[in-house]
Amino acid sequence: MSNLNRRGSGNGYATAVGGFTFRSYGNHTMSDAPKILTIKEVACFLRVHRATISRLVGAGALPSIAVGSRRLVLEADLLTFIENRRSLAANSPKEG
Structure with a gap:
């Protein structure tokens, strides 16, 4: 069956x-x-603590949507966030 x-x-x-x-x-x-991720799923994906993701969401660095008391992140927004961070890192002055 x-x-x-x-x-x-x-x-x-x-x-x-x-x-x-x-x-x-x-x-x-x-x-x-669209694929929707919880704060925990985003934290696991990025291998950081949930509190780190909550801070990024609270600061507006990582867009999210509120559903009741939960914050959810669109996969596309997470991928954009990662790409923006990569661009910042590539353009920052190198120490040394």
């Missing part, structure tokens, strides 16, 4: 995967949605 099932649902369809149901209408699907 497959854990991927599609069934009609009005104007779109629902896809059930592992107990979760994702709905699609028209040309929009869940795969079109």
